[in-house]
Amino acid sequence: MKITVVGTGYVGLVTGTCLAETGNDVLCVDIDAKKVEMMREGVVPIYEPHLDILFERNIKANRLNFTTSLDEGLTHGDIVFLALPTPEDEDGSADLSYVLNVSEEIGKKIKDYKVIVDKSTVPVGTAEKVQKTIAKYANCDFDVVSNPEFLREGFAVDDFLKPERIVVGSSSEKATALMKKLYSPFVRSGNPIIIMDEKSAELTKYAANSFLATKITFMNEIANYCELVGADVDKVRVGMGSDSRIGKRFLFPGIGYGGSCFPKDVKALHKSGKDADYDFKILDSVIEVNNHQKVILxxxxxxxxxxxxxxxxxxxxxxxxxxxxxxxxxxxxxxxxxxxxxxxxxxxxxxxxxxxxxxxxxxxxxxxxxxxxxxxxxxxxxxxxxxxxxxxxxxxxxxxxxxxxxxxxxxxxxxxxxxxxxxxxxxxxxxxxxxxx
Structure with a gap:
């Protein structure tokens, strides 16, 4: 299949490289000309274990290419992934300006049917906004799909090649069939491709990350209490983790969570709740505790x-x-x-x-x-x-x-x-x- 990935940040580059690894013809688009030239020369701009090997192999096989031209990307790909930044805004919300600006350009430039895939982590309702933005200008059919990523930094290549599940938010039978075909090589062991509506897919990513952040934060609260009463958090952790309903993962206490996902996604879900007149009281506490935990030493x-x-x-x-x-x-x-x-x-x-x-x-x-x-x-x-x-x-x-x-x-x-x-x-x-x- 011919695939275009717009944005070669962490998610975009892993997505493009791994899709090329299964035989697809992938063209990655980025506005940074220096970065594009560097990647054409075989230099990986981020550190991620095992990515360099796949990157080099697929460039040599001419399955992975790079351009600064969105026109070229839209001519190339039948499926167009948007892997664009959604940075945290001042009020905690996700800034969708990159996504919507590119969507406008896509609307002006597409000439035949495309599946536009939101790969970035975006708030509920973003697919609808992308759909409306493209529709203002497009003179051909297209579909917008939500396909959130579940990539752990440090394990992203394995996570993409051997996913526990793939979530596809789509109300189009045609787009759904293309997405299933694209992802079929990754789920041969039987792990599911879960089809749902676009809004549910968007929320699934935020809900998953916020739950994991909550689990980490709860364990940090237990650790802080252990210090006061003389208990040992390692023993508590083992005792809790042996319960199959709880599980062993994400129970290690420490000086808080960080990174590009958990802090931003928790705040974005919290802000989205406020926008819908809903107060996520748990997320209030998660944010407060984590801010304190980072400097607890x-x-x-x-x-x-x-x-x-x-x-x-x-x-x-x-x-x-x-x-x-x-x-x-x-x-x-x-x-x-x-x-x-x-x-x-x-x-x-x-x-x-x-x-x-x-x-x-x-x-x-x-x-x-x-x-x-x-x-x-x-x-x-x-x-x-x-x-x-x-x-x-x-x-x-x-x-x-x-x-x-x-x-x-x-x-x-x-x-x-x-x-x-x-x-x-x-x-x-x-x-x-x-x-x-």
């Missing part, structure tokens, strides 16, 4: 240094909002580092992938280390913000030799409390007892 660090962090040297491991990505959007590390800098601390930081993005934001306010252990030279404490695998096994002696004093503030509960105790390391984590030295 800050007063503990202050207390350790007797409320004076002036010229204290602190190492930071992990800058991305989660492992296996270079994405720093809404990353808890940012909030922690901004707080520490305001209190006068000096920060030396390390992340396997996110350093360039952090450097764009913080510049020379931070010292950037070349490895995890080089951050520790003569520092007064270590702060962990992201649970990269390379941080999971510590060389205790090396850590103690490098640091002025072995003190760890762990925002991701990577280490065993008893082991920290036996190694003589002060260890402060989330929802567990503090190891003193």
């Amino acid at each position: 800050l007063p503990k660090i202050e207390k350790h240094f007797n409320n004076d962090l002036t010229r204290k040297n602190i190492a930071v491991w992990g800058l991305a909002f989660k492992p296996e990505t270079d994405d720093i959007r809404e990353a808890p590390s940012i909030y922690m580092m901004e707080g520490l800098l305001e209190l006068g601390a000096n920060l030396t930081v390390f992340d396997p992938e996110a350093m360039p993005n952090i450097k764009k934001r913080f510049g020379d306010k931070l010292t950037y280390a070349s490895s995890m252990y080089s951050t520790l030279e003569n520092v007064d404490a270590l702060l962990i913000c992201t649970e990269w695998s390379i941080f999971r096994t510590l060389n205790y002696q090396k850590l103690k030799d490098l640091m002025k004093s072995p003190v760890i503030f762990d925002g991701r509960n990577l280490y065993d409390v008893n082991e920290m105790n036996s190694e003589g390391i002060k260890y402060v984590s989330i929802g567990r007892k503090v190891v003193e030295i």
Whole structure:
């Protein structure tokens, strides 16, 4: 099939590459000429495990191509995916200007039947707005479909190639048949393609992400309570997770969620509720708790240094909002580092992938280390913000030799409390007892 993907951000590039991998002829459109030229030369502009291999293979096979011309894209594709930014507006709503501006251009340019697919995460009613915008100008038939993405950063390629489910919102039999044909190679094991109306499809994505954010937030509340009463959140988590109605996933406490999806989607659903005169009280609490959780270690660090962090040297491991990505959007590390800098601390930081993005934001306010252990030279404490695998096994002696004093503030509960105790390391984590030295 001939596919066009408008927008080569995180969702668009993964979508285009993975659709090419199953034999489709894919043309990706982006207004950034420099980025398009870079991709034509085989350079992947984002970090996502395994994407580079598929990207290179499909460019060589001429199944994956790039252009700055929307006209060329509309001539090429029978199915046109809109994978455009929907950034958070000042009031928490999703900004649809990119989607609707491109929809207007599509209406002016299409000459024959197309299926226009909303792939971006958009509020309820967006497909209807896209339909009306295109219809103002179009002189041919077209259909608008909602097809939300469920891609986890760090696992996006696997999520696309082996989806648990595919949601298609469509009221057109013709468009539905084309979407089923397109996605049939991805569901050969029997996972469902779920057909529903457009509004329900749009809400499904927001509801799923908001529920997961709520689950994380609830566990963080339990962890905070554990600290007050002397319970161990790890034991509580295991006990809860063994209940099949609850499940084991998304029960790990920490310093809050971040990224491009959860914060934005929770706020957008919350705002959409207000627009419909409905108050999502649960989401009020989720937003409030998560904002607090991102900096929950800050007063503990202050207390350790007797409320004076002036010229204290602190190492930071992990800058991305989660492992296996270079994405720093809404990353808890940012909030922690901004707080520490305001209190006068000096920060030396390390992340396997996110350093360039952090450097764009913080510049020379931070010292950037070349490895995890080089951050520790003569520092007064270590702060962990992201649970990269390379941080999971510590060389205790090396850590103690490098640091002025072995003190760890762990925002991701990577280490065993008893082991920290036996190694003589002060260890402060989330929802567990503090190891003193």
